[in-house]
Amino acid sequence: MTEWTTALGGQRLDDERITFDTAEPARLAIESTVVSPLVHLGVLDVSGADAERFLQGQASAQMTLADGDFAPLTTFCTPKGRMLANAQLLRIAPGHFRMIMHRGLVESLAEHLRKFAAFYKAELEVRDDLALIGMIGHDAEALAEVRFDLLPPAVWHQAGDAETQLLTHPGPQPRLMACLPAEQAPALWERLLAQAEPVGNSVWRLQDIQAGLAWLTPAHRDALLPQMINWEALGGISFKKGCYTGQEVVARAHFRGQVxxxxxxxxxxxxxxxxxxxxxxxxxxxxxxxxxxxxxxxxxxxxxxxxxxxxxxxxxxxxxxxxxxxxxxxxxxxxxxxxxxxxxxx
Structure with missing residues (x-):
């Protein structure tokens, strides 16, 4: 459970949910601008001289595309093509990559990948010291620009530096995600509340549903092919890259229409x-x-x-x-x- 949320005035329902007293939060996101702690998401970093080569053999993304501007979707599979986690992939610096996914899968994916990372100059780190904050609504882009001094990027792109990243996600309303050091999050939260209302992360999750965007949870780990959550229709699979774990099954399902x-x-x-x-x-x-x-x-x-x-x-x-x-x-x-x-x- 991320401790930075204790200073926000919300109520933690469990490890994955937080709520506030704000009335009709889902409707407010349509009519105004809201902010939310994205406590259901977590972060896994991979760094080292061989980090890119290591991930190229594990992720469905073409690693050269994650260039510090484009931040593609990706997934990690078993040899049978079943997903262990899906994520958004960021390049933070040369030899340093960041993956944002459901928090319940961060530890299990790290454990899985460490079995292969032992053969590379690559290290994995679960980043419990980072906070994720979502901004949704009419003025979300302007709010992000003012508070982060960054031009909001295009959908599935990133802006920022090695400390703070700003991401744009699809949805029925404009929405952005900020990833920053947890120690800075309470002060930023107060500044955001000058122009937006606080809501629970169920609002962000609803927007994912309305965007047709499914984040794998522990309930479906090792159970679904990527195509079963439309991952190739969202740009989450590169069919032009070389081999990666599960690639043969994923490609066969696509080209033979076996989904x-x-x-x-x-x-x-x-x-x-x-x-x-x-x-x-x-x-x-x-x-x-x-x-x-x-x-x-x-x-x-x-x-x-x-x-x-x-x-x-x-x-x-x-x-x-x-x-x-x-x-x-x-x-x-x-x-x-x-x-x-x-x-x-x-």
């Missing part, structure tokens, strides 16, 4: 949040999918991301006793090469 499950976005007809891993069933009570993310929206209805069968007509669906209404994803389900994202800056 039988896909990420979908949906709204439920009630305010009950299903647990991660909850079954989605059809009219005959047959399991056709499972929930991998869930949050309440501005109307107190549950919105989810789920990995579902790719069969076209599944009929009426239910989860946790609630009707499932499928929603449109904000991106096409087709391959998006990170090389294209890096070149266009979009």
């Amino acid at each position: 039988k499950k896909r990420l979908v976005r949906a709204q439920l007809d009630g305010g009950l949040l299903p647990e991660l891993g909850s079954d989605i069933v059809d009219q005959a009570e047959k399991v056709v999918g499972e929930v991998i993310a869930a949050e309440l929206d501005a109307y107190d209805e549950a919105e989810i991301l789920a990995v579902m069968s790719t069969k076209e007509d599944l009929g009426p669906l239910r989860v946790a006793g609630q009707r499932v209404k499928l929603l449109k994803l904000p991106y096409p389900l087709e391959r998006l090469d990170p090389e294209q994202l890096a070149a266009t800056g979009q």
Whole structure:
């Protein structure tokens, strides 16, 4: 649990959630500007003379694209192509890379990667001394520019220096993430509150759902192919790089069209949040999918991301006793090469 949040005036519900007394936080993010401690995310650093070469053999990202400007999505897989974690990858300095992912997977990924890092001049460090703060809303970009003295970067790009990084993420409202030393976070938080309202990190997680962006959690570690969370449609897989762990299975699934499950976005007809891993069933009570993310929206209805069968007509669906209404994803389900994202800056 990150101690820097104790000075913020919020209530820690558990290791992954924090809340504030702010009324209707999800609606406020639509109508105004909000800030949130992103306590559900964590940071893993890899550094050393061989750090880039080491990660090139493990990550789905083409490491040369992580150039200190473009900060690509990536994933780490087992030899069978199942994801151990997915992350955003930053180059902090020559020979120094940073990965932002779900905090529940940082330690397990570090343990996994250390087995291979022993053969390289590369070290892994879990960065519990860093804070992640999200800014969402109409004036989020202006707020970030004023408080960090940085021009907000394009989506999936980075700005800043070795101490503080600013990242732009997709979503229904403009939103940015700041990564900075935890000791500086309380003072920065106070300055942000001069122009924004504090909200719990459920608002950021809701925006991830609405962006069709799934961050793997321990509930689905070593269970899903990257394509099952649409990772190639978000530019999270380079099909132009050489080998990496799991690459053969991931490439075969893509080129042979063997992905039988896909990420979908949906709204439920009630305010009950299903647990991660909850079954989605059809009219005959047959399991056709499972929930991998869930949050309440501005109307107190549950919105989810789920990995579902790719069969076209599944009929009426239910989860946790609630009707499932499928929603449109904000991106096409087709391959998006990170090389294209890096070149266009979009």
